[in-house]
Amino acid sequence: MAKDKRAREDKQAESAEKRQKKDKKEKKLKDHKEKKSKASKKEKKDKKREKHRSTDKPQIEVDSAAVGEFLKTNEVEIEDPKKTSVSPTLSFDHLRPLVDSRISSHLDKYAKPTPIQAVVWPYLLTGRDMVGVAETGSGKTMAFGVPAVEHLLKSDSKALQVLIISPTRELASQIYDNLNELTTKVGLECVCVYGGVSKDEQRRAVKRSQCVIATPGRLIDLIEDGSISLDKINYLVLDEADRMLEKGFEEDIKKVMKLTNGNRQTLMFTATWPKEVRELAMNFMDKPVKVTIGQRDELSANKRIQQVVEVVDPREKEQKLLQMLRKYQSGAKKDDKLLIFALYKKEAARVEKTLTYKGFSVAALHGDLNQAQRTQALQDFKAGKHNILLATDVAARGLDIPNVKVVINLTFPLTVEDYVHRIGRTGRAGQTGISHTLFTEHEKHLAGALMNVLRGAGQPVPEELLKYGSHTKKKTHGAYGAFFKDVDMTKKAKKITFD
Numbered sequence: 492m493a494k495d496k497r498a499r500e501d502k503q504a505e506s507a508e509k510r511q512k513k514d515k516k517e518k519k520l521k522d523h524k525e526k527k528s529k530a531s532k533k534e535k536k537d538k539k540r541e542k543h544r545s546t547d548k549p550q551i552e553v554d555s556a557a558v559g560e561f562l563k564t565n566e567v568e569i570e571d572p573k574k575t576s577v578s579p580t581l582s583f584d585h586l587r588p589l590v591d592s593r594i595s596s597h598l599d600k601y602a603k604p605t606p607i608q609a610v611v612w613p614y615l616l617t618g619r620d621m622v623g624v625a626e627t628g629s630g631k632t633m634a635f636g637v638p639a640v641e642h643l644l645k646s647d648s649k650a651l652q653v654l655i656i657s658p659t660r661e662l663a664s665q666i667y668d669n670l671n672e673l674t675t676k677v678g679l680e681c682v683c684v685y686g687g688v689s690k691d692e693q694r695r696a697v698k699r700s701q702c703v704i705a706t707p708g709r710l711i712d713l714i715e716d717g718s719i720s721l722d723k724i725n726y727l728v729l730d731e732a733d734r735m736l737e738k739g740f741e742e743d744i745k746k747v748m749k750l751t752n753g754n755r756q757t758l759m760f761t762a763t764w765p766k767e768v769r770e771l772a773m774n775f776m777d778k779p780v781k782v783t784i785g786q787r788d789e790l791s792a793n794k795r796i797q798q799v800v801e802v803v804d805p806r807e808k809e810q811k812l813l814q815m816l817r818k819y820q821s822g823a824k825k826d827d828k829l830l831i832f833a834l835y836k837k838e839a840a841r842v843e844k845t846l847t848y849k850g851f852s853v854a855a856l857h858g859d860l861n862q863a864q865r866t867q868a869l870q871d872f873k874a875g876k877h878n879i880l881l882a883t884d885v886a887a888r889g890l891d892i893p894n895v896k897v898v899i900n901l902t903f904p905l906t907v908e909d910y911v912h913r914i915g916r917t918g919r920a921g922q923t924g925i926s927h928t929l930f931t932e933h934e935k936h937l938a939g940a941l942m943n944v945l946r947g948a949g950q951p952v953p954e955e956l957l958k959y960g961s962h963t964k965k966k967t968h969g970a971y972g973a974f975f976k977d978v979d980m981t982k983k984a985k986k987i988t989f990d
């Protein structure tokens with residue numbers, strides 16, 4: 492009996508083992524099939540993506556010696572994991588065969604592409620993901636804007652496909668103005684979506700647009716109330732990308748990215764690209780080309796800006812400010828445009844009052860003002876109605892205000908990246924400019940990083956700055972992202988309102 496039982500058990504064990512082996516084999520086969528089908532789906536997707544993006548017009552042969560010279564003089568660095576061979580569009584003649592004639596004719600107002608435009612256009616027009624780093628005022632808006640419009644023209648769909656995200660309302664509005672000229676010309680529509688103003692018109696415009704320029708807060712509001720859908724977005728730009736990836740915006744960006752088309756082309760543009768945000772950036776891109784103009788991976792300022800740094804006692808700052816204003820707006824320079832940066836909203840409001848009282852013509856731009864006041868201040872400064880603008884870091888990035896001759900840093904910003912952006916409001920599009928910075932012991936932890944920027948741009952380092960040593964406090968991921976954030980002031984207060 493026992494023998495029979497054991498034999499039965501042996502048989503059962505044997506068939507269980509056989510079944511297990513069979514299951515294993517079947518699972519392996521199934522996995523293999525799934526993998527294969529996934530790979531072929533991806534291949535098809537990639538092919539479709541390339542086909543959709545690639546240009547079929549013949550490219551003009553570019554003189555390789557001229558290209559070599561161009562890359563060298565402009566200190567161009569290109570890191571391309573796919574090692575694609577493309578020639579920069581050194582002139583608009585090189586661009587013309589690659590884009591719709593209405594786009595190239597729109598650019599006729601310029602003599603030639605700026606270096607960042609020349610290098611990134613050929614890559615972007617073939618659908619590559621991109622990190623583009625180039626100095627302030629070097630034409631990055633059109634660097635991503637021209638391929639965006641060409642991308643839309645190549646598409647058969649009239650759906651919302653291009654999304655450009657910016658950290659501030661004023662910058663979103665400026666990008667909109669730039670792109671709207673171009674999209675109107677080619678029969679497409681753009682919409683600008685930002686907080687502080689009514690949503691109704693934005694909702695209506697979204698319905699008929701192919702391109703949206705947005706600040707993250709209002710964009711998410713419109714997504715949540717069902718007024719905007721991102722599932723067809725297949726060309727996405729983060730302008731001021733390092734700021735957009737900082738704490739404060741990071742979660743919003745992650746949310747937005749998830750809702751866009753998985754097949755999307757992703758672009759990140761900025762003048763400063765700190766190491767702290769690079770890893771996060773890579774999560775959103777597929778083998779991006781990285782183009783750097785004149786930076787060599789270091790934080791660097793526009794070399795056409797003369798940088799003056801004065802180390803002062805914090806109590807002397809306002810006195811010094813008055814001296815500077817007299818100096819920079821004297822005689823023939825009396826109508827020169829001057830931008831003063833404060834760090835805090837209250838500080839900006841107080842100094843504006845003092846200067847107005849002393850007879851200066853000042854406009855103010857900071858987060859304690861409502862959107863209408865902010866827009867008016869910027870407009871008045873641009874139009875020359877006021878020749879001084881007193882602002883917080885809401886105006887530090889991206890704003891392209893013609894003829895700002897001098898930038899004054901009354902209070903040093905929280906990071907040296909912000910310093911580079913602030914002073915970059917002058918010396919734009921090939922012009923020169925002056926920045927004058929008051930530096931106090933409160934900022935001594937930034938002295939080392941500031942000295943590096945000064946040296947990198949061939950600017951003098953004041954003796955008094957040296958006394959703080961070259962100690963550089965490492966920038967933390969959330970250093971300023973949490974400090975500045977545009978919030979919708981029409982919304983009930985459920986978020987903390989930063990400047």
Ligand SMILES: Nc1ncnc2c1ncn2[C@@H]1O[C@H](COP(=O)(O)OP(=O)(O)OP(=O)(O)O)[C@@H](O)[C@H]1O
Nearest residue numbers: 601603604605627628629630631632762889891920
């Ligand atoms: N090819 C060109 N030639 C001359 N000027 C140009 C060209 N392309 C753009 N510009 C002008 O250069 C100025 C600066 O451009 P833009 O605002 O795009 O700079 P940016 O690189 O984005 O600067 P920031 O880093 O401060 O945001 C604008 O006034 C723009 O009209």
